[in-house]
Amino acid sequence: MELDWHSDAQAYRDGLLFDVNDIDSSIEMAVVRGYRLQRFRDEMARHDIAACVLFDPVNIRYASGARNMQIFNARNPARYLLVTQDHSAVILYEFTGCMHLADDLETVSEVRPAITASFVAAGDEIKRREMDWAAEIASTLTELVGKGATVGIERINAGAVQALSGYGFFLVDAQQPIERARAIKSREEIACVKASLHATEIAVARLRQCLRPGLSENALWSILHQAVIAQNGDYVETRLLSSGQRTNPWFQESGNRVIGKNELVALDTDVVGCYGYYADFSRTFHSGPDEPNADQRQLYAAAYEQIHHNMELLHHGLTFREYAQRAWQIPEKYFVNRYYLSAHGVGMTGEYPYLYHRADFLTAGYDGHMEAGMTLCVESYxxxxxxxxxxxxxxxxxxxxxxPELLSNFPFEASLRP
Structure with missing residues (x-):
């Protein structure tokens, strides 16, 4: 089925700025990058970590602003970032042929060629490659922070960590300081989040306008992708769109199923959008042409009540345990299929903290407290x-x-909402 990407633009222009994303041109990205790097260094200091070596591409981008083949590098240890706590260095080890990509980043003090310590890159010589990687990193760390220093590291294969441990550093997991840093957003970061959400709302508006019986889930889902990329978003992290019976249970991915008449169509955006910030909201639509039935409205009313009740709880100083105790009580008939979280942190992707349901807190939950500057997603299935x-x-x-301040402004389905 051929889709005309522009035929319906006028219908939504007055409502959700279908074709135009007015990204805030006043955002100073150098200020954003400087805040994030300092946040990370402050957390390193709080955990007595002298230097960190980051491999997660989202963490690399957070600490430096450097973006390069995010999905590829999420599964290949082909680039990494060394950050010292004392401001002496931010060294980007970049993928082959990409040394020029960080030329304009004031956060990066030096760019060096990366040593890719993976079996794909080294074959049966992987152990030697890991030793070469460790020797190079150890030499730099010794020069910058001294022998025996505490070094944070994440997302590298076990052999490389074992090789580095032989040089006398005290190795710790870098996840805690980087996640703690990412949890609190600056005013400029919130402007980035809002721009990303607005672009994603435009994309979802386009998807909703094209929704009709006879279209496949994949064809409908592709509209979101096209609109996100056209507005300079990065990528869609999942493919969570389903229709009809495939909406229950949740987490069934978009497929070739053809959407039928008068069915529910549910999606979760999971968009890494403008400036690399996550736009994460979920909506359920009705395919028409008739009005939703009583069962569909009842399901929607319960989900609507859950998220609105829980949103009102999000106040600075509230503990995670208190949130779980006060959160909306899921009716027994919906409990087994509940979403695995009540809410979660969000920034450049899903992040700390996870807020669990009351019934799950004892086995899965942990305590902490909400802080001003956290951005959270409140969930319901x-x-x-x-x-x-x-x-x-x-x-x-x-x-x-x-x-709480609502950031996602896409309207709820008028024919379904209470």
Missing amino acids: IGEVGGREGVKLEQQVLVTPSG
Whole structure:
């Protein structure tokens, strides 16, 4: 089925700026990058870590602003970043042929060629490659922070870590300082988040306008991708769109199923959008042409009630345990198929903290407290075991000193909402 990408633009231009994303041109990205790097260094200091070596491409981008083949580098240790706590160095070890990509980044003090310590790159010589990688990193670390220093590291293969441990450093996991740093957003970061959300709302508006019976899930889902990329977003992290009976249980990925008449169609955006910031909200639509039935409205009403109740709890100083105790009580008939979290942190992707349901807190939860500057996504999935359909809703929220501020503004389905 051929789609005309522009035929329906006028219909949504007055409502959701279908074709135009007014990205805030006043955002100073150098200020954003400087804040993030200092946040990370402050957390390194708090955990007594002299230097960190980062491989996760999202963490590399957070600490330096350097972006390069994010998905490829999520599964290949082909580039990494060395950051010292004392401001002496931010060294980007870049992928072959890409040394020029960070030329304009004021956060990066030096770019060096990376040593890719993977079996794909080294074959049966992988052990030697890992030893070469460790020797090079150890030499630089010794020069910058001295022998025996505490060094944070994440997402590298075990052999490379074992080789580096032989040089006398005290190796720790870098996840804690980087996740703690990412949890609190600056005013400029919030502007980036809002721009990413607005672009994604435009994309979802386009998808909703094209939704009709007879279209496949994949064809519908592709509209979101096209609109995100056209507005300078990065990529869509999942493919969570389903229709009809495939909406229950949740987490069934978009497929070739043809959307039928009068079915629910549910999606979770999971967009790494403008400036690399995550736009994460969920909506459930009705395919028409008739009005939704009573069962569909009942499911939607429960999900709508859950997210609105829980959003109101997001106040600075509230502990994660208190949140779990006060959160919306999931009715027994929906409990088994509940979403695995009540809410979660969000920034440049899903992040710390995870907020668990009351019933799951004892086995999975952990305590902490909400802080102004955290951005959180409040989740709901409502569907009975063996039921025909389910409803997925989600809102993205900023915790402020005076309470929660809604960030995701895409409208709820008028024919379904209470």
